[in-house]
Amino acid sequence: MTDLRFCLRSLRSTPGFTATAMLTLVLGMGATTAMFSIVYAVLFRPLPYRDAGRLVNIMGEQQGGVSRRLYEALQGSSGALEQVALYYRNTGWSRVIAGGRVDPEQVQAGFVSAEMFSVLGVAPVVGRGFDAAEVRRGEAVAVLSQGMWMRRFGGSAQVVGQSLELDGRPFTIIGVMPGTFAFPGRDTEVWAPISTHRAWMERPSMDDVHTHGFYLRWNLVGRLRAGATVAMAQQELAVVDARLMEQDRNWNMGLGVKVLPVSIEVGERVRLSLWLLFAAVGLVLLIACANVANLLLARGVARKKEIAVRLALGATEGRIVRQILTESVVLVSLAGCVAVLVAGWMIRLLVEWGPADVPRLDEARVDWVVLLFAVAAAMVTALLFGAGPAWHAARNDPQEGLRRGGGRNTSSGETRTSGVLIVAEFALAIVLALPAGLLLRSLWMAHAVDLGYQPDRLVALRVQYPRSGLQDRLEERLRAIAGVESVGGIRSLFELEAPPRNSLRAVEGEGAEMEANRPLTWTTVSGEYFRAMGIAVVAGRVFSDTDGKGAALAAVIDESMARRYWPGRNPIGRRFKGQDRRGANDDWITVIGVVRDVRRQGVEREPTPHVFLWHRQEEATADWVIRGSVAPEALLRAVREAVRETEPGMVIRTLAPMETLLAGQLAERRFQTWLLTAFAALALGLAAVGIFGVMSHAVVRRTQEIGIRMALGADRRRVVGMILRRGLGLAVAGLVIGFMLSLAVTRMLGSLLFGVSATDPVTLVGAALVLVLVAGVATFVPGWRAAGLDPMMALRRE
Numbered sequence: 001m002t003d004l005r006f007c008l009r010s011l012r013s014t015p016g017f018t019a020t021a022m023l024t025l026v027l028g029m030g031a032t033t034a035m036f037s038i039v040y041a042v043l044f045r046p047l048p049y050r051d052a053g054r055l056v057n058i059m060g061e062q063q064g065g066v067s068r069r070l071y072e073a074l075q076g077s078s079g080a081l082e083q084v085a086l087y088y089r090n091t092g093w094s095r096v097i098a099g100g101r102v103d104p105e106q107v108q109a110g111f112v113s114a115e116m117f118s119v120l121g122v123a124p125v126v127g128r129g130f131d132a133a134e135v136r137r138g139e140a141v142a143v144l145s146q147g148m149w150m151r152r153f154g155g156s157a158q159v160v161g162q163s164l165e166l167d168g169r170p171f172t173i174i175g176v177m178p179g180t181f182a183f184p185g186r187d188t189e190v191w192a193p194i195s196t197h198r199a200w201m202e203r204p205s206m207d208d209v210h211t212h213g214f215y216l217r218w219n220l221v222g223r224l225r226a227g228a229t230v231a232m233a234q235q236e237l238a239v240v241d242a243r244l245m246e247q248d249r250n251w252n253m254g255l256g257v258k259v260l261p262v263s264i265e266v267g268e269r270v271r272l273s274l275w276l277l278f279a280a281v282g283l284v285l286l287i288a289c290a291n292v293a294n295l296l297l298a299r300g301v302a303r304k305k306e307i308a309v310r311l312a313l314g315a316t317e318g319r320i321v322r323q324i325l326t327e328s329v330v331l332v333s334l335a336g337c338v339a340v341l342v343a344g345w346m347i348r349l350l351v352e353w354g355p356a357d358v359p360r361l362d363e364a365r366v367d368w369v370v371l372l373f374a375v376a377a378a379m380v381t382a383l384l385f386g387a388g389p390a391w392h393a394a395r396n397d398p399q400e401g402l403r404r405g406g407g408r409n410t411s412s413g414e415t416r417t418s419g420v421l422i423v424a425e426f427a428l429a430i431v432l433a434l435p436a437g438l439l440l441r442s443l444w445m446a447h448a449v450d451l452g453y454q455p456d457r458l459v460a461l462r463v464q465y466p467r468s469g470l471q472d473r474l475e476e477r478l479r480a481i482a483g484v485e486s487v488g489g490i491r492s493l494f495e496l497e498a499p500p501r502n503s504l505r506a507v508e509g510e511g512a513e514m515e516a517n518r519p520l521t522w523t524t525v526s527g528e529y530f531r532a533m534g535i536a537v538v539a540g541r542v543f544s545d546t547d548g549k550g551a552a553l554a555a556v557i558d559e560s561m562a563r564r565y566w567p568g569r570n571p572i573g574r575r576f577k578g579q580d581r582r583g584a585n586d587d588w589i590t591v592i593g594v595v596r597d598v599r600r601q602g603v604e605r606e607p608t609p610h611v612f613l614w615h616r617q618e619e620a621t622a623d624w625v626i627r628g629s630v631a632p633e634a635l636l637r638a639v640r641e642a643v644r645e646t647e648p649g650m651v652i653r654t655l656a657p658m659e660t661l662l663a664g665q666l667a668e669r670r671f672q673t674w675l676l677t678a679f680a681a682l683a684l685g686l687a688a689v690g691i692f693g694v695m696s697h698a699v700v701r702r703t704q705e706i707g708i709r710m711a712l713g714a715d716r717r718r719v720v721g722m723i724l725r726r727g728l729g730l731a732v733a734g735l736v737i738g739f740m741l742s743l744a745v746t747r748m749l750g751s752l753l754f755g756v757s758a759t760d761p762v763t764l765v766g767a768a769l770v771l772v773l774v775a776g777v778a779t780f781v782p783g784w785r786a787a788g789l790d791p792m793m794a795l796r797r798e
Helices: 002-013 015-044 068-074 116-120 132-137 146-153 230-247 268-302 304-312 317-353 368-394 398-404 412-448 471-479 529-533 559-565 632-646 658-665 667-701 703-711 716-747 761-787 791-796
Strands: 055-060 081-088 095-098 105-112 141-144 163-166 169-176 188-193 218-224 257-261 458-464 484-490 504-507 521-527 537-540 554-558 575-578 589-595 610-614 623-628 651-657
Touching (some): 015 268, 015 317, 015 667, 095 188, 116 218, 141 163, 163 188, 218 230, 230 257, 268 368, 268 412, 268 667, 317 368, 412 667, 412 716, 458 632, 458 658, 471 521, 471 623, 471 632, 484 529, 521 529, 529 623, 554 559, 559 589, 559 610, 623 632, 632 651, 658 667, 667 761
Parallel strands (some): 554 589
Antiparallel strands (some): 055 257, 141 188, 163 169, 458 623, 484 521, 554 610
């Protein structure tokens, strides 16, 4: 308690030191704690299911899905699996229109077997789940998500028994799930018996129209028995798979079955960026520790006489070390309490600002795990910045301290330690600055990329038709909107998944394609799609009303398609056949036009060859692009009204300016770039504060020396140059070490970069110049103040 009281009095007597050290630690510890909560929530937080470690996914080895026969074969099994449940895995065929003609919306449905909720160990918060009898009978009952319950029913406890229309069929609501429940996907809003899905009654029949893979649409989730392992379940499933193969050689096409622990799928790019950001805040914390250690060293110089007196009166070195470490612990404890509050604010900001497609980001919060991390980080921080100054203080020579006093004399060891800390700060700052610079350059390159179309003054619309025959009516109504210049449709505006491999069956005059599994995108357009998008026509023409059902099949291709199949030749009039096994594209298709390549697979992906077909010879288009003569925001309300007037039951899935959708594609890159840049700027600011403090302290210590130099004729320029050489020498040494460390870091950034290399010279030179400039300014200010000293006043100081 004596040490604690003395420590509090000491900190109170030096408010400048205390405030500076507290602010530095709060920034470093707050950012580190906030980033840890994000990493923990996305990568490590236990799933909200009972005994989540015992849950496994059972899926096809290659195609992902399995036949429902596997589910039937596992019923009543007494092996490693305690219980299994089945769900429909194809999310595209699980989207339903909820609400009918009254306030319709498209939602993601989960079609599940009766055991699903009990396997996962989660019960509804209102009502009940499905029972086996009603699933077997295919009864139209539904369980809602908490979000849908609140949105459509106002959270009413009387929701059980009410009716909800799904795809035109009335379902009776029997329960509501907790807000944390999100299975099979985070966007699932309603669950229905698997037997109500239209694919449930379809049985495999091998023919030219449907391959067996068409029926591998199901996935299983199981719960391991106590003591069972994933390996044991895998071994048993292999036996069941072999038995089913003996009964029916076609049952799974010999693709095999795999068992994996249930987990949240996090892409490698997201995982790498999270670890990169966490490492970045760790470096910021290290720089903060170095700064506070330098402050403590400077404070130790001022306290030399005090420590010398205590040593002369019989205090041991251990007693001095304990006192200094007590001050460090108290300081970091106070800063840690404030840092937790700052971390909570940072977490809310990061969750709100973060990209929507990062799984479980919204679950980040300050809980007991995060608090435990904060406490551990605080203790480590106290040791990191307190040990060195405490050791230096304890090694003071009492006689020397009493002889020289407690003012401005510093040992060479303390000077070297301060210099080493400054070098380390700048080395760590450059390790952060280079990746931040590379990501900034990548973001700029992504914004500057040639998309192949003009996104300005363009509105994107995606609708869900409740019935057929509405496409032409909607197009006509959209064209009639004031300020609309052109309207066009496409089957899917963007295709952001891996590019499909749908090459050609035959090219006229050349026979079958040699490499039949190359990426090739087929899509359907309508209206004035190419004009509305601003896609230039390179050769030939685009579709017209003459390209109807009775006319020869026509296609518009892009430049990549032309280069692949007709290099150096005119592709207009050439014919080809599609690769569709069902024969839908068995007739010859004639190329009537060539357009520029467009980046429909995403801003950062190279265009794949495209075949554009005409909707009157193929299928309806659900996505629309509307180009106006006014700002897109002015068209949004009119477009929404046009859809409602065309068909009240039509659901708008997307309605936004094209530039907003493109910005969404770069949301993840923008998030990681600006966050890392903020951490790098913080690190650079801390390094600047550190070198400013060290050089200011050096000026105070060398006041008499500076006075003598000026008395002997040294001018202001020489005094400033002397201080600058010392400060810039430390900064440059840090830069050299930091550049060498950065080589290893930047090599790991390959998957996060776009349009630049890990050794981009512009970024390297730019980062070095910024750090040298910051160091120069932070050193020049103390040097200029030193040069303004009155020589006589300086010589009078002890």
